[in-house]
Each structure stands twice: as C-alpha cells, then as structure tokens.
Amino acid sequence: MPLFFLATLGFGGFSLGVFGLRGVLGIRAALREADFETLSAPELWPVTRAFVGLCVALPVLFAAAALGNIAWLAAFSAGTLGYAMAPRFLDSALQRVRQQLLDDLALHLDLMALVMEAGSSLTAALGTCAERAPDGPLRRAWLRVVLEIHAGAEPFEALRALDQRLGLRPIGTLIAALRSAERLGMDTAAVLRERARQAAAHRFARAERQARVAPLKLWATLMLCIAPCTLVLLAFPVAKLLAAVVDR
Amino acid sequence: MFTDSALLAAALLIAGLITLPTLCAQARRRASRNASEVARQLGEFAVTVRSAARCLPLDANLLLRAEALHMPEFASFLLAQELARPNPALLADTAQRLALRLKRRVAFERKMLARTASGRRRGALAAALPPLVLLIMAMAGWGVPSGVLLVLLLLEAFGCWLLWRVARVEI
Numbered sequence: 001m002p003l004f005f006l007a008t009l010g011f012g013g014f015s016l017g018v019f020g021l022r023g024v025l026g027i028r029a030a031l032r033e034a035d036f037e038t039l040s041a042p043e044l045w046p047v048t049r050a051f052v053g054l055c056v057a058l059p060v061l062f063a064a065a066a067l068g069n070i071a072w073l074a075a076f077s078a079g080t081l082g083y084a085m086a087p088r089f090l091d092s093a094l095q096r097v098r099q100q101l102l103d104d105l106a107l108h109l110d111l112m113a114l115v116m117e118a119g120s121s122l123t124a125a126l127g128t129c130a131e132r133a134p135d136g137p138l139r140r141a142w143l144r145v146v147l148e149i150h151a152g153a154e155p156f157e158a159l160r161a162l163d164q165r166l167g168l169r170p171i172g173t174l175i176a177a178l179r180s181a182e183r184l185g186m187d188t189a190a191v192l193r194e195r196a197r198q199a200a201a202h203r204f205a206r207a208e209r210q211a212r213v214a215p216l217k218l219w220a221t222l223m224l225c226i227a228p229c230t231l232v233l234l235a236f237p238v239a240k241l242l243a244a245v246v247d248r
Numbered sequence: 249m250f251t252d253s254a255l256l257a258a259a260l261l262i263a264g265l266i267t268l269p270t271l272c273a274q275a276r277r278r279a280s281r282n283a284s285e286v287a288r289q290l291g292e293f294a295v296t297v298r299s300a301a302r303c304l305p306l307d308a309n310l311l312l313r314a315e316a317l318h319m320p321e322f323a324s325f326l327l328a329q330e331l332a333r334p335n336p337a338l339l340a341d342t343a344q345r346l347a348l349r350l351k352r353r354v355a356f357e358r359k360m361l362a363r364t365a366s367g368r369r370r371g372a373l374a375a376a377l378p379p380l381v382l383l384i385m386a387m388a389g390w391g392v393p394s395g396v397l398l399v400l401l402l403l404e405a406f407g408c409w410l411l412w413r414v415a416r417v418e419i
Contacts, residue, residue, distance in 0.1 A: 103418075110324045110345075117338055118331045132327055134320045204352070207419040211360050217414040218367030222374055225407030229378040229400050237390050 013054065019044055020051020027090065031097050033144065034137035037165045039094055049086040056082030097137050102170060103203055104138040109174070109196035116189035122178070123155050125192075141166065156182070170199065255386055258397050259379040265408040266375045269368050272412055273361055279317065280357045286314050287350035290325075294343035303334040321349055356419050364415040371411045375404055 023044035030038045042048065057079030064071035111133055112125040120128075126149070130142040141162055148158040159175045174195050181191045289310050297304050306314075306329070314322055328335075328342040378400060382392065392400075 104320075107320050107324070110321065111327060114324050114327055114338065114342060118333060118335060128327065132323055134323065200349070204356070204419065207356060207417050210417045211356070211363060214360070214364050214414050214417065215367050218364060218371060218411060221407055221410040221414060222367070222371050225403055225410060226371060226374045229403055229407075230374070230381055232396070232400060233378055233381045233385065233392065236392060236396075237385065237388075240390065 016047065016051050016054055019047045020054070023048030023051065027093075031093055032137065032140065034097065034101060034141040035165050036094065036098070036167050039090065042090070049083050052086040052089070053079035053081075053083035098168060100136060101138045101141075101166070102168065102199070104133070104136050105170060106196050106199035106203055108133050108138055108142070109192050109199060113189050113192035113196055116192060122182075122188060123149055126155070170195075170202075252386070254394055254397060255382060255392075258401050259382060261401060262375065262379045262404050265405055266372050268408055269412040269415060270372060273365075273368060273415065276357060276416075277361060280354050280361075282313060283317055283319075283350050283357075284354045286310065286317060287347045287354065290314070290343050290347035290350065294340045294347065297336050297340040297343065301336050303329070303336050303339050305329070317350075319346075319350065319353075321346055353419055356417075360415070360417055368411060368415055371407070375408060378404060 023042065026043050027039065027048065030036070030042070057075040060078040061071055061075035064074045067074070108129050111129045112122075115125040115128045116122065123146075126142055127146050130139060130146045133139045133142070145155075145158045145162050148161065149155055153161075156175070156179055159178070163172050163175050177191050177195065178188060180186075181188045289307075293304075293306060293310070306325075314325075325342050325346050328339045331338070382397075385392065
C-alpha cells in the first residue's frame with residue numbers, strides 16, 4: 001500500500017512537473033513577447049498554479065522532514081499558500097513588464113519620429129525601431145508588427161492587433177492618433193514626436209513620485225531591517241543577566 | 249576558534265555591506281558629472297552643426313564618453329548620424345534633445361542623491377552598530393550562537409540591499 005501510494009504520488013508529481021513547466025514557459029514567452037491578451041487566461045493555468053504550489057511545498061517538506069507527520073502538514077500549508085499566491089506573482093510580473101514597456105515608449109517613439117522626419121514611411125519607422133531600439137518587450141512587440149506587415153497585413157491592422165494584445169491605454173491612444181493623422185493628412189512625425197514627449201513626461205513624473213517616497217522607504221528599511229539587529233544582539237547579555245538573577 | 253573567525257568574517261561582511269550604498273552613490277555622482285559634461289558638449293555640437301549647416305561627425309572622444317553612459321536615448325542620435333539622406337537640422341535637433349534629456353536626468357539624479365543622503369547616512373550608522381556590539385560582546389566573553397549570527401547577517405544584508413535599491417530610482 002505505501003509503495004502504491006508513493007508510486008501514485010511520484011507519477012502525479014511528474015505529470016504536474018511536466019505540464020506545470022509547460023505552463024510556466026508559456027507565461028514566460030508571453031511576457032517576453034508582451035502578449036498580455038494571452039495572459040488574461042494563460043494556458044494550463046490551474047496546473048501551473050498547482051506546480052507553483054508544489055515548488056513551494058517540496059523545500060518545506062525536506063526542511064521539516066525531522067518533524068514526521070507535521071512536515072506533511074507544513075508542506076501542504078505551504079503548497080496551498082503557493083497555489084493561492086500564484087495569481088499575485090503573475091500580476092506583479094505583468095505589472096513589471098507593462099511598466100518597462102511604458103518606460104521604453106518615449107525612446108521608441110523618438111526613433112520612429114526621427115525616421116519619419118527623415119522622409120520615410122510608418123512601416124520603415126516601425127522596422128527601424130524594431131531593429132535599432134534597445135532590447136525589451138516593446139521592441140519585440142514592434143518586431144511582431146513588422147513581421148505581420150511583411151506577411152501582408154495593413155500597417156494599421158497590425159497596429160490594431162498590437163493594441164489588442166497589449167491592452168494599454170497609451171498605446172491605444174497613440175494608434176488612434178496615428179490613424180486620425182493619416183486620415184486627415186496631418187504630419188505623422190509631429191504626432192509621434194508629441195507622443196514621445198508625453199511618454200517621457202509620464203516617465204519623469206513616475207520617477208519623481210518614486211523619489212518623493214524614497215526617504216520614507218529608507219526610514220522604514222532602517223526601522224524594520226537594520227535597527228532590530230542591534231536590539232537582538234543587546235538582548236543576549238540582558239537575557240543572560242536575567243537568567244543569572246533568576247537562578248540565584 | 250571557529251566562533252572567532254566567524255565573528256570576524258561577519259563583521260567584515262557587514263562592513264562591506266554598509267559601504268555598498270555609499271560606494272554606489274559615489275559611482276552615481278561620478279557618472280552624473282560625466283553626463284553633465286557630455287550634455288554640455290552635445291549642446292555645443294548641436295550649435296556647431298546648425299551654424300555649419302552640414303552633418304559633422306561627433307568627436308571620437310565625446311562619442312566614447314557618451315557611449316560609456318549607456319543611455320538608451322543615444323540610439324536616436326546614432327541613427328540621426330547614419331540616415332541615408334543626412335539632414336543637418338535633424339541631427340542638430342537630435343543632439344539638442346539628447347543634451348536636454350541628459351541634463352534633466354543629471355538634475356534628477358542629483359536631487360535624488362541629495363534627498364536620500366541623510367537616509368543613507370542614518371542607515372550606514374545604524375548598520376555599523378551590530379558589528380561594534382558584536383566585537384564588544386566578544387571582548388566581554390559573551391558569545392553569540394552562529395545561527396543568530398547568520399540571521400543577523402542575512403537581515404543586515406537585506407537591509408543594506410534595500411537601502412541601495414530604494415535610493416536608486418531609474419529614469
């Protein structure tokens with residue numbers, strides 16, 4: 001019976017590992033390619049969550065092995081916590097990539113504006129941006145747009161698909177502005193330049209906000225991480241003295 | 249013997265951790281001075297290009313210094329120099345824009361350094377206390393178990409890393 005139980009557990013763990021890893025790799029690829037639409041309902045999501053739970057539970061099980069049956073209880077609790085926290089991890093990863101994408105936007109739009117001011121088309125600007133911009137999710141997103149255009153899609157159709165994949169308001173308004181500029185015969189480079197200026201201003205404003213709370217965070221770090229070290233150390237001789245007094 | 253060497257190693261490690269945010273701040277100050285100088289020279293370059301009305305190459309030394317700043321916006325300047333149809337006005341505008349952005353970044357960096365200076369100083373002082381207390385306790389013959397020493401070290405390391413991370417705002 002224990003052998004059968006262990007074999008079932010092993011097979012279950014192996015299957016969970018294989019499918020869970022596939023789910024994790026899928027999420028990683030979607031984050032890399034900035035395909036946020038896929039991440040709203042990731043493939044094999046329940047299995048991936050269970051895999052995260054398993055990854056949290058196993059070290060706890062080994063660390064608490066000496067405690068006997070309590071180790072299983074601790075591992076189960078840790079696994080459940082891992083399962084419950086997995087969407088939070090995904091959300092924070094998503095938020096980080098979105099932020100990186102928005103941070104990169106100003107530079108990318110500057111590059112595109114430069115190419116268009118030099119007399120090239122929007123497609124050429126997208127191509128140059130995908131080729132010359134520093135690596136990141138936004139560059140990979142442009143690369144996909146360029147590939148779709150090369151495959152025969154209309155530039156604005158490819159950009160609309162990008163907007164759907166990203167679901168970010170600044171990108172949506174940018175594409176709408178570009179479409180309007182094209183329709184009204186306005187200077188598209190000027191639109192891009194203005195949007196680049198706005199994106200840079202947003203980035204500076206965010207950095208300013210972070211800078212404003214930095215002193216408070218430094219204070220919190222001091223109080224929560226560094227100051228307790230001294231208190232813990234000072235508690236040792238005090239405890240020893242108290243113990244000596246109690247013994248007497 | 250083991251406890252003595254562990255204590256010494258812990259004290260040295262903590263000293264290293266304490267100096268980390270200060271060293272980083274010093275490096276940032278140096279980089280910010282460099283960036284300020286590059287911005288000034290880029291501004292001058294923009295004026296020269298505009299008055300010459302032709303695309304001039306950037307001084308090799310300045311190019312190297314600008315590249316060493318690892319500023320992502322420099323890609324647009326390089327692109328402006330390599331355009332198929334050179335346009336002096338466009339090159340001058342791009343250099344001017346890059347100089348302005350660099351100046352803005354330098355100003356922000358300096359403001360950030362000034363804003364966090366007291367916090368970093370307080371952090372360094374507070375972080376220096378545990379090794380001092382440890383040494384005094386060792387001299388008085390009060391040993392600390394190695395497990396506690398490890399936890400203290402981890403907590404200090406985390407604290408110093410947080411000090412460094414919080415004081416560094418990317419722009």
